[in-house]
Amino acid sequence: MPARKVYLDHSATTPLAAEVYEAMKPFLQERFGNPNSLHSWGREAKKAVDESRASIARLINAEPREVIITGGGSEADNLAIKGTAFALQGRGRHIITSAIEHHAVIDTCKWLEKQGFELTVLPVDETGMVSIADLDAAIRKETILVTIMYANNEVGTIQPVREIVRTARAKGVRVHLDGVQAVGHIPVDVKDLDVDLMTLSAHKMYGPKGVGALYVKRGVKLDPLVHGGGQEFGLRSGTENTAGIVGFGAAAELANRRLEEGAVEEESRLKDLLINGITEKIPNAHITGHPVERLPFHASVCFDYIEGESMLLRLDAAGIGASSGSACTSGSLEPSHVLLAMGIPHELAHGSLRLTLGKDTTEEDILYVLEILPKVVSDLRALSPLGKELS
Amino acid sequence: MYSEKVIELFMNPKNAGRIDNPDGVGQVGNPQCGDIMKIYIKVKDDRIEDISFETFGCASAIASSSMVTEMVKGKTLDEALKVSNKDVMEELGGLPPQKIHCSLLAEEGIKAAIEDYRKKAGIK
Numbered sequence: 001m002p003a004r005k006v007y008l009d010h011s012a013t014t015p016l017a018a019e020v021y022e023a024m025k026p027f028l029q030e031r032f033g034n035p036n037s038l039h040s041w042g043r044e045a046k047k048a049v050d051e052s053r054a055s056i057a058r059l060i061n062a063e064p065r066e067v068i069i070t071g072g073g074s075e076a077d078n079l080a081i082k083g084t085a086f087a088l089q090g091r092g093r094h095i096i097t098s099a100i101e102h103h104a105v106i107d108t109c110k111w112l113e114k115q116g117f118e119l120t121v122l123p124v125d126e127t128g129m130v131s132i133a134d135l136d137a138a139i140r141k142e143t144i145l146v147t148i149m150y151a152n153n154e155v156g157t158i159q160p161v162r163e164i165v166r167t168a169r170a171k172g173v174r175v176h177l178d179g180v181q182a183v184g185h186i187p188v189d190v191k192d193l194d195v196d197l198m199t200l201s202a203h204k205m206y207g208p209k210g211v212g213a214l215y216v217k218r219g220v221k222l223d224p225l226v227h228g229g230g231q232e233f234g235l236r237s238g239t240e241n242t243a244g245i246v247g248f249g250a251a252a253e254l255a256n257r258r259l260e261e262g263a264v265e266e267e268s269r270l271k272d273l274l275i276n277g278i279t280e281k282i283p284n285a286h287i288t289g290h291p292v293e294r295l296p297f298h299a300s301v302c303f304d305y306i307e308g309e310s311m312l313l314r315l316d317a318a319g320i321g322a323s324s325g326s327a328c329t330s331g332s333l334e335p336s337h338v339l340l341a342m343g344i345p346h347e348l349a350h351g352s353l354r355l356t357l358g359k360d361t362t363e364e365d366i367l368y369v370l371e372i373l374p375k376v377v378s379d380l381r382a383l384s385p386l387g388k389e390l391s
Numbered sequence: 392m393y394s395e396k397v398i399e400l401f402m403n404p405k406n407a408g409r410i411d412n413p414d415g416v417g418q419v420g421n422p423q424c425g426d427i428m429k430i431y432i433k434v435k436d437d438r439i440e441d442i443s444f445e446t447f448g449c450a451s452a453i454a455s456s457s458m459v460t461e462m463v464k465g466k467t468l469d470e471a472l473k474v475s476n477k478d479v480m481e482e483l484g485g486l487p488p489q490k491i492h493c494s495l496l497a498e499e500g501i502k503a504a505i506e507d508y509r510k511k512a513g514i515k
Contacts, residue, residue: 307448307449309449313450335425350425382408383445384427384446386447
């Protein structure tokens with residue numbers, strides 16, 4: 001048994017917070033009503049859904065009416081992109097995205113391309129940032145949507161979202177931001193940004209899996225993907241996932257409180273301790289992503305001469321949960337498209353490691369990782385034929 | 392996803408490192424694909440007297456390297472050339488489908504090392 005268990009894969013998913021679990025429990029059993037029913041059981045469920053929607057809206061400074069609950073972040077991305085494409089195809093068929101999107105965005109855009117839409121994929125610089133000049137130049141008369149992620153899941157880079165929205169909106173183009181990694185972790189204000197659409201996910205912020213939301217600014221027209229009973233203001237039919245929605249609402253309340261209590265600063269402090277420790281203790285370690293404009297809980301690094309899956313499994317044996325963008329962990333032959341788009345060479349991208357902190361991560365956890373990781377890296381380097389001029 | 396044997400050999404690989412003055416060295420794979428296997432052999436009386444490996448790659452690549460070096464140690468060169476990737480996989484208790492190429496690297500690594508030895512020794 002490892003000396004300690006340290007989960008540092010919060011970008012993959014977060015544990016359900018105790019208070020979220022408590023809030024959900026009654027709705028899995030005794031408060032089972034269908035929110036669409038008129039009787040007391042239904043009204044009780046409806047009230048809970050409404051209150052939760054209001055909590056989610058508050059987290060991003062939206063109106064409750066602008067929050068469409070979905071079956072997760074991927075569905076919300078699909079609704080934003082396909083919903084826009086179907087609703088606005090009479091006006092144009094050109095969509096702009098970036099090279100470092102989540103597959104829920106990039107694969108949806110590529111599917112639309114097969115249906116006859118045109119796609120422009122913006123490049124990113126070595127820190128993972130899109131260029132506003134590139135975006136500006138890519139917008140055409142036929143452009144109906146710009147879809148770019150708020151913050152990247154693999155390298156933590158936060159995009160210049162304000163400028164992205166301003167640039168697109170100045171030319172009358174709708175903007176969707178995939179906010180799955182950002183919302184709940186940094187302050188996000190949809191009114192201030194003036195963005196049209198934004199994706200949220202509950203399980204990335206201590207809520208349950210299988211529930212997400214799409215912020216849809218008042219007046220923004222979308223075609224639904226799921227037709228039926230007309231729930232979620234006609235944009236997402238199906239009886240509401242009451243327990244999941246209540247969990248999402250409780251998670252939003254928790255996120256709001258954590259942001260007020262300085263979670264960003266505390267997570268940043270531990271993340272900096274981790275990043276500085278890695279670069280001090282391990283030679284040939286390259287921090288990936290933007291040095292400043294990055295998620296406060298996100299550390300990502302590439303190590304020369306070793307492969308990511310090996311690192312993960314050795315760390316796992318020591319009780320540390322991490323992830324990697326190496327080909328062997330993705331199940332394909334190519335390493336992460338994000339790292340490659342940032343100009344990181346294949347062989348270095350294979351040695352990528354992502355460590356994402358959470359609300360329960362302690363300084364002791366970080367010190368434990370800083371004790372284990374250098375040994376894992378040096379042991380694997382000793383096994384590797386590469387970079388032997390070092391030893 | 393991995394057998395216990397794979398994990399055991401990945402955590403504690405046998406024959407890892409370099410041999411001084413090897414009689415043959417074989418290198419297969421490439422860093423772009425995320426796999427490089429380098430096999431070092433010492434040959435005496437047409438037998439593999441000593442063998443070691445250095446591998447850049449995932450857990451199954453490291454476990455396959457460890458396994459194949461154990462399997463061919465002490466064997467004649469012709470016997471060693473008969474060890475196939477299937478044999479390596481079997482001894483490892485199987486590999487996930489997307490990792491089969493790791494066992495292929497192991498087979499090819501041995502062949503490359505023997506070929507290098509024979510070339511150096513002037514044996515056709």
